[in-house]
Amino acid sequence: MTTGASLTPVGRARSGPSLLDFFVRYGVLVIFLLVLIVFSLTIDNFVSMNTLTSVLQAQTVAGIAALGMTLTAIVGDLDLSVGGIVGLSVTVAALVMIKYALTGGTAIIVCLLTGLIAGSINAVLIVFLNIPPLLATLGMMFTAQGLKRWLVDGQTLVSGLTLPGQDEPLKGKFTSGFAAIDGNRLWGLPYSVYVFIALAVIMWIFLEATRFGRLFYAVGGNPEAARLAGTRINRYRFAAYAISGLLAAVAGIILASRLRQGDVTAGDSTLLDAVAMTLVGYAVLGAKKPNAFGTVIGALFIGVVLYGLTRLQMSYYTQDLIKGLVLIFALLISFSLRRRRRRAPAVVAPLADTPEMGSRG
Amino acid sequence: MISSATEVAPTAAGDPPVLQVDGISKSFGDNLVLRGVGLQIRRGEIYGLMGANGAGKSTLIKILCGAEQPDGGTIAVNGSPTTFTDPLAAVRRGVGTVHQNPNDGVILDMTVAENLALDRLNSGSSSPWFSRRRTERDAREVAATLGLQLSRSAMRAPVRELGVSERQLLVLARALSREPEILILDEPTSALSTEETGRLFELLRHLVTGGATLLYVSHKLSEFDALCDRVGVLRDGAMQGEFLRGQSGPAPAVDGGLLTKRPTARTREGFDWGQVLQALFDRTPAEMARTENVGSESVLRLDNMQVFPGSPLLDLELNSGEVTVLLGLLGSGKSELLEAVFGARPSHGGSATLDGAPFAPRHPADAVDAGVYLVPESRHEQAIIPGWSIERQLSLPFTRTFSRGTVMNTRAERTAARRSISTLGVVTTSGSAPIETLSGGNQQKVVVGRWLLGTPRVLLLDEPFRGVDINARHDIGATITDLTETAAVLVATSDLDEALEVADRIVVLRQGTIVADVRLSAAHRSELIAAMSPVSSTLLADDEHVGVEAVGALTHDPLDDLLEHPDAPHTSPAPIPRRSTTEHSNEESS
Numbered sequence: 001m002t003t004g005a006s007l008t009p010v011g012r013a014r015s016g017p018s019l020l021d022f023f024v025r026y027g028v029l030v031i032f033l034l035v036l037i038v039f040s041l042t043i044d045n046f047v048s049m050n051t052l053t054s055v056l057q058a059q060t061v062a063g064i065a066a067l068g069m070t071l072t073a074i075v076g077d078l079d080l081s082v083g084g085i086v087g088l089s090v091t092v093a094a095l096v097m098i099k100y101a102l103t104g105g106t107a108i109i110v111c112l113l114t115g116l117i118a119g120s121i122n123a124v125l126i127v128f129l130n131i132p133p134l135l136a137t138l139g140m141m142f143t144a145q146g147l148k149r150w151l152v153d154g155q156t157l158v159s160g161l162t163l164p165g166q167d168e169p170l171k172g173k174f175t176s177g178f179a180a181i182d183g184n185r186l187w188g189l190p191y192s193v194y195v196f197i198a199l200a201v202i203m204w205i206f207l208e209a210t211r212f213g214r215l216f217y218a219v220g221g222n223p224e225a226a227r228l229a230g231t232r233i234n235r236y237r238f239a240a241y242a243i244s245g246l247l248a249a250v251a252g253i254i255l256a257s258r259l260r261q262g263d264v265t266a267g268d269s270t271l272l273d274a275v276a277m278t279l280v281g282y283a284v285l286g287a288k289k290p291n292a293f294g295t296v297i298g299a300l301f302i303g304v305v306l307y308g309l310t311r312l313q314m315s316y317y318t319q320d321l322i323k324g325l326v327l328i329f330a331l332l333i334s335f336s337l338r339r340r341r342r343r344a345p346a347v348v349a350p351l352a353d354t355p356e357m358g359s360r361g
Numbered sequence: 362m363i364s365s366a367t368e369v370a371p372t373a374a375g376d377p378p379v380l381q382v383d384g385i386s387k388s389f390g391d392n393l394v395l396r397g398v399g400l401q402i403r404r405g406e407i408y409g410l411m412g413a414n415g416a417g418k419s420t421l422i423k424i425l426c427g428a429e430q431p432d433g434g435t436i437a438v439n440g441s442p443t444t445f446t447d448p449l450a451a452v453r454r455g456v457g458t459v460h461q462n463p464n465d466g467v468i469l470d471m472t473v474a475e476n477l478a479l480d481r482l483n484s485g486s487s488s489p490w491f492s493r494r495r496t497e498r499d500a501r502e503v504a505a506t507l508g509l510q511l512s513r514s515a516m517r518a519p520v521r522e523l524g525v526s527e528r529q530l531l532v533l534a535r536a537l538s539r540e541p542e543i544l545i546l547d548e549p550t551s552a553l554s555t556e557e558t559g560r561l562f563e564l565l566r567h568l569v570t571g572g573a574t575l576l577y578v579s580h581k582l583s584e585f586d587a588l589c590d591r592v593g594v595l596r597d598g599a600m601q602g603e604f605l606r607g608q609s610g611p612a613p614a615v616d617g618g619l620l621t622k623r624p625t626a627r628t629r630e631g632f633d634w635g636q637v638l639q640a641l642f643d644r645t646p647a648e649m650a651r652t653e654n655v656g657s658e659s660v661l662r663l664d665n666m667q668v669f670p671g672s673p674l675l676d677l678e679l680n681s682g683e684v685t686v687l688l689g690l691l692g693s694g695k696s697e698l699l700e701a702v703f704g705a706r707p708s709h710g711g712s713a714t715l716d717g718a719p720f721a722p723r724h725p726a727d728a729v730d731a732g733v734y735l736v737p738e739s740r741h742e743q744a745i746i747p748g749w750s751i752e753r754q755l756s757l758p759f760t761r762t763f764s765r766g767t768v769m770n771t772r773a774e775r776t777a778a779r780r781s782i783s784t785l786g787v788v789t790t791s792g793s794a795p796i797e798t799l800s801g802g803n804q805q806k807v808v809v810g811r812w813l814l815g816t817p818r819v820l821l822l823d824e825p826f827r828g829v830d831i832n833a834r835h836d837i838g839a840t841i842t843d844l845t846e847t848a849a850v851l852v853a854t855s856d857l858d859e860a861l862e863v864a865d866r867i868v869v870l871r872q873g874t875i876v877a878d879v880r881l882s883a884a885h886r887s888e889l890i891a892a893m894s895p896v897s898s899t900l901l902a903d904d905e906h907v908g909v910e911a912v913g914a915l916t917h918d919p920l921d922d923l924l925e926h927p928d929a930p931h932t933s934p935a936p937i938p939r940r941s942t943t944e945h946s947n948e949e950s951s
Contacts, residue, residue, distance in 0.1 A: 210767040211760035218757060221746035228705055228737050228744065229758040229811070230729030289748075 020337060025286035027333045032301045039308040046308070049188050055303040056189065057182070060196040061086065061258075062273035063299040064251040067203045068119075068244030069278050073290035074207070074220045075240045076126065077133035078278065082248040083271025084144030085118050087264075089252020091148045093178070094157040094262025101172030108178070111249045111256075118144055119245015123238040137241075141271070149264055157262030174260045181257035192254040199247065204292040216240065217289070272320075276302060276327045283330040302326055377440030379404050379543050379574040380425075380456070385434035386598075387420055389798060394420045396598040397434065402543065407565065407575040409589035411641055411831075417598040418578060419800055422547050425576070426458035427451035438542065455542030459533055459549050461801075464742070466532035467520045474500035474516040476531050480539065507534040507564060524691045533561070543574040550584065555857065555890060562587055580831040581858060582634060592632060594640040601640040604632055641831065653881045654842070654865045656680030660849035661720070661733070661819045663702065666711030668694035672873030674711065679819065679849035684842060686860040687853040689870035689893055695853040696738050698870070699821045703735040704728045715818065729758055732818030732848075736809050736825050744808045745796055752778035752792045755811045762814070777814055785810045786836050802833025809837055817848040825852060826859045838863045857889055869893050 023030075040046045065082040072079040089111045096107040118140060125136040153164060159173040182192040207213035218226040219236045227233050255266055280301060281287070281294025305326060306319055314322075378401040387395040395417045402408045412418030423429040425436065427445030435442055438454050445451040451458070460466060467476050474493075475482065477500035488495070497516050504511055507530060520528060529549065536544060546565075550558040565575060565588060577588055585592050594601045658681045665674040672694070679685055689695045701708035704722025713720040715731055722728040725735070737743035745754060756763045756774045763774040778792040785806040789799055796804055805825060812820060820841065826834045841850045841863065854860055860867055867884050869877035869892040877892040 209769055211764040211769050212767060214753070214760055214769060218746050218749075221749065222742075224743050225737075225746055226757070228703075228725055228735060230724075230726040231757075232724060232726050 021286075024333060024337050028280065028283045028297065028301065028330060029285070031329075032297065032304070035301075035305060035308065039304070039311075043308060043311050046311070051307065053189055053193070055300065055307050056193045056196070058307070059273075059277075059299040059303040060182075060190075060192050061251045061255045061267075062270045063196050063277060063296065064199055064254070065248045065270050066274035066277035066281075066295045066299060067199055067292060068247030069274050070203070070281065070290045070292055070295045071207075071216065071240045072133070072137075072244045073278055074216050075237050076220065078137070078275055079122065079241060079244045079248075080134060080137040080271060081118065081122060081140035081144055082244060082251075082274055083267050083269075084141040084148070085115050085245055085248035085267075086252040086255060086270045087267030088118065088144040088148045089115055089249045090256040090259065090266040091151055091157070091262045091264070093253060093256035094174075095151060097174050097178065098157050098159055098161075098170050098172040098262065099163075104175035104178030107175075107256075108253055111253050112246060115245040115247070115249020115252070116242060117245070119242040119248070120238075122245060123241035126241060127234050127237050133241075152262055152264065154264060155262075156264055174257075179257055179260055182254050183257065192257065195250065195254065199250070200292060200296045204296075207292050212236075220289075273302070273323070276323050279327055279334075280330040283333040288334050298330070376404065377437070378402055379439060380576070381435075381437040381440070382425070383435045383437075385421065385424060385431045385436070387417075387424060387429065387431050394598050395424075395431070398595065398598070398600055399434075400593050400600060400603075402574055402576055404574050405569055405572055406591060407569055407577050407589045409585040409592035410576060410578045410595060411580065411585070411592060411637070412578070412595035416595045416832075418595055419547070421595065422458065422460075422545055422578060425451070425545055426456060452539065452541075456545065457536045457539055457541030457543070458545040459529075459536045459547060461548040463528035463532050464739075466535070467528050469521040470519055472517050472519055473511065473523070473531065476500075476520050477503040477534060480535065503534050503538040506537040508560065509534060527691075530557070537564075537568070541573070543576060544568075545576045545578070547578045548580070549577075550579070550581070558584070580829075580834070581856075582632075582637075583858060586632065592637060594637060596641060604637050604640075606632055654683045654845065655880075656683030656685075656845065656849075656865065658682065660716060661702075662714040664712050664714070666698065666701065666713075667709035668697050668701070668870075668873035670709050675873065675875055677868065677875065679851055681847065681849045682845050683865035684845055684850045684852060684863050685866045685868060686864035687851055687868050687870055688855070688857065688860045688889065689853070690855050692872075693855075693870045693893070694873040695855075695870055696823050697873075699735060699823050699851070699853055702728075702819075703733060703821060705735065729815070732816050734758075734812040734815065734817050734820050736812065736820070736822040738823040738827070738853075740801075740804060740808055740827075745804065748795055748797070750793045751782065751787065751789060751796055751799070751807055754796050754807050755781055755814060758811060759814050781807075781810045781813065784813075785840060800833075802829045802836075805829045806833060806837060806840075809840060813840070813844070817844060819849045819851070820844060822850070822852045824854055826854065826856065834859070834862070855893075857886065857893075860889070861886075 045051075065086055069079045069082055092111050092114050093107045096102045096110050097104065122133075122137050122140050125131045125139070126133045131139075155161065155163065157170070159171070160169045162169045180191065181195075182190050184191055186194065207216065215226065215231050216236055218229070218231060219233045223233050251270065252267060255270075256262075259266055277295050277298035278290055280298030281291055281296075282289060284291070284294035284297045287294055302323055305322055309318070309322060310316065380400075380402040382401075383399045385395055385398045386393070398417070398421055400408070400410075410418065410421075412421075420429065424431045425445075427448040427450050430444075430446075436445070437443065438456065443454055445454070445456070448458075468479070471479075474497045478496045480503075481499045482491075482496070497513075500516060501511065509530060520531065523531075533549060550561065562584075565577075569575060577584070579585065590606045591603060593603045659678055660681050661679040663675065663677045665676065667674055675698070687695050687698070697706065700706040702713060703725055704727050705725050715733065720731060720733070722731065722733070728735070746757065749757075752774055755778050760769065763770050763777070775792060781787070782789060782792055787799065787803050787806050787810070789803065796807060799807070809822065809825060822841065825837060825841075829837065841852070844850055852860075852863055861881070861884065864884075865881050867877070867879050867881065867889065868875055869889060871893060877889065879889075
């Protein structure tokens with residue numbers, strides 16, 4: 001019946017995988033490896049538990065936020081509110097424990113609820129009220145930042161602070177249990193790092209191996225096709241933004257545990273760090289799409305480069321410059337490098353222009 | 362393989378062909394798609410190019426329009442060899458192309474006028490200030506090349522609101538306005554109604570009289586009959602021969618006496634279609650004839666459905682055991698009806714009964730769970746996830762079936778995909794290849810085949826043969842005919858030829874109403890045409906340009922003669938009822 005089936009491959013492709021293909025696929029990993037080798041040769045004691053701890057701990061907060069952002073990037077667009085939610089979460093934790101003197105457990109629950117609510121508001125704005133994702137989350141970013149400042153009258157909440165209009169100083173403090181999240185260690189690594197690792201592994205398995213992960217990618221790839229294949233796309237888009245808010249709150253809890261005060265500037269740098277990690281992730285293994293493994297590699301890559309350069313006496317204010325260059329490099333791999341089209345070998349046009357033009361001259 | 366079977370008679374001495382192609386080859390990875398294709402197109406002719414599924418037709422066109430680079434071979438325009446490094450270079454050398462997917466050629470969020478005037482807006486010599494009046498004047502000029510008359514409101518409508526055929530007309534108008542040396546038309550009618558097609562053909566003939574040269578790619582025999590004097594057949598990446606009108610062409614593979622050449626009733630002698638078809642798919646026309654199946658068991662019943670707000674109520678009963686075709690022009694409400702049944706759009710009232718039980722899906726997911734599946738109209742926009750492998754495209758609706766707990770069982774997925782690929786005859790090197798590596802026909806097989814992994818009770822197909830070549834069409838037709846053993850199948854199409862090819866029963870829809878419901882054996886072309894086409898698209902509303910004559914030519918399909926199809930009277934095509942200017946505007950509401 002099918003005569004078309006007779007068109008089986010006849011000749012093998014003449015050229016194998018090119019160097020460019022290899023670079024697109026493994027470029028980030030290879031350069032990451034080179035960076036590690038160079039640092040280990042030039043920096044004393046670079047290969048150590050200390051380095052590992054520093055890098056991981058430095059990237060944990062933004063890394064967790066980036067995992068949520070990865071999920072939203074799959075179904076729609078980057079979630080710009082993660083930084084705001086991280087900061088809000090820090091303030092909420094401080095309020096619960098310092099102002100209201102409640103337990104660490106309560107603080108965690110309230111923070112998670114805050115993140116979930118903020119994420120769900122994003123989701124409602126995007127899914128049901130049809131606001132473009134980037135704009136909706138931008139609005140939420142400002143709202144969360146504003147809310148954070150308003151809740152504490154622009155003050156940094158610390159134990160013993162006297163709020164304006166009140167007689168007695170605040171008597172609550174960060175509980176030791178809450179502080180242990182980022183402070184105590186197990187096998188040399190802070191608990192918070194294990195949270196990051198666990199969330200990364202869960203997200204990776206979820207996206208790569210489960211049918212829900214598959215459908216998240218389907219919704220992102222072609223929402224109408226996914227819908228007509230029977231996928232309830234609104235649920236997936238809603239879930240992505242809600243989970244992103246929740247993960248941002250987790251990141252905020254860890255940051256609060258690290259700062260142990262309600263710092264109003266907390267989380268300000270998280271957004272751009274998370275964006276960078278997510279986008280660098282596009283370039284890992286030639287994925288050209290958001291993916292959990294890439295995001296983690298992005299986090300580690302940026303972390304190692306910053307750590308190494310800091311150890312090499314690079315001042316801290318060059319950090320953003322470094323991040324920017326790493327990001328642009330990764331974006332070039334993702335978007336600009338593409339196998340060059342093979343040109344027809346035999347003939348080259350003798351005239352660039354039409355014959356009439358040539359004869360006229 | 363025969364690369365050039367015919368000696369082309371030289372035209373005027375020293376006059377080189379407008380387009381000469383020699384030994385073009387191209388491979389994608391392991392797939393050798395073109396293996397030394399050669400053809401010559403002379404000035405002022407319409408060269409017809411036919412090709413079956415995976416024959417390499419699309420690849421050849423991509424090379425000719427500069428979108429792909431060949432691995433070997435030469436292209437010469439007006440005798441001077443050239444390479445097209447990019448599509449713009451091809452356009453500059455006078456090779457214009459109209460692709461089969463009109464969305465490739467329009468900007469959806471710009472207005473009709475802006476789209477038409479795009480070339481002028483882009484040209485460096487135009488004023489830097491945007492003027493709506495000038496844009497609309499330019500647009501009118503461009504539209505005039507196709508005889509389109511646009512109202513002011515039509516000019517200011519975003520292209521997104523237009524139907525596919527109207528978008529196609531815009532693309533055509535723009536390509537024609539550039540006055541190309543040679544215009545490549547890649548299945549330009551796949552989205553057009555019969556009447557619009559007739560209008561287009563009249564225009565193409567007019568262009569050729571004026572010295573234009575056309576390369577016309579299609580899979581519809583009647584179109585070659587109406588347009589071309591020479592037809593080349595591409596199969597397995599090589600030319601299988603060229604055929605001249607009225608001549609028994611070179612028949613490389615035909616045993617004598619397979620087909621007695623019979624004189625047709627037409628004044629103009631046609632092509633030797635028997636041999637053309639033989640070259641096209643190694644199969645004689647007699648083997649393609651088919652008998653009507655009669656369904657028995659009622660599967661889905663629609664009561665008092667309303668397709669458009671305010672349109673009359675509609676009842677329809679679908680049976681298993683037969684293929685029902687829903688025939689209607691653009692805007693007749695086919696897609697709306699199918700999508701409403703599938704739960705993909707809110708219905709305007711009415712009820713459905715599936716196997717005796719009420720069926721009211723509120724989301725496509727409900728329909729899928731009930732075994733009611735839809736193959737949507739636009740493959741790229743509505744069916745395919747870009748970049749995904751064939752395996753994943755196939756399993757998309759049934760990830761639950763292919764998972765343990767929530768974890769995907771990729772082995773089961775791969776096994777099922779391999780089975781689908783072989784039963785559907787998908788031409789591919791591997792199930793893990795991205796779907797974009799397939800030809801259009803093979804992509805469509807995957808999109809249809811995805812539903813066979815479920816338990817179909819009702820399969821709705823919206824224009825499943827659009828942009829699908831003749832061989833894939835037969836394969837898909839065979840697949841859905843087999844499916845009728847267990848499911849009711851409804852194929853929506855605007856193409857009468859396609860309808861007659863797959864249908865056991867034909868239901869004609871016009872402006873949301875069923876106006877005819879006939880068995881295949883009782884179907885008459887002229888009556889079906891009269892039933893389905895009271896009006897054409899809104900853009901072609903002008904009375905004087907309607908190409909009735911051309912439509913008449915199209916109502917005769919040489920396949921009819923060959924396949925001993927329903928013996929419709931071919932002699933007198935029904936006159937197309939004119940519309941009054943005030944009447945109806947359903948297209949706009951759709």
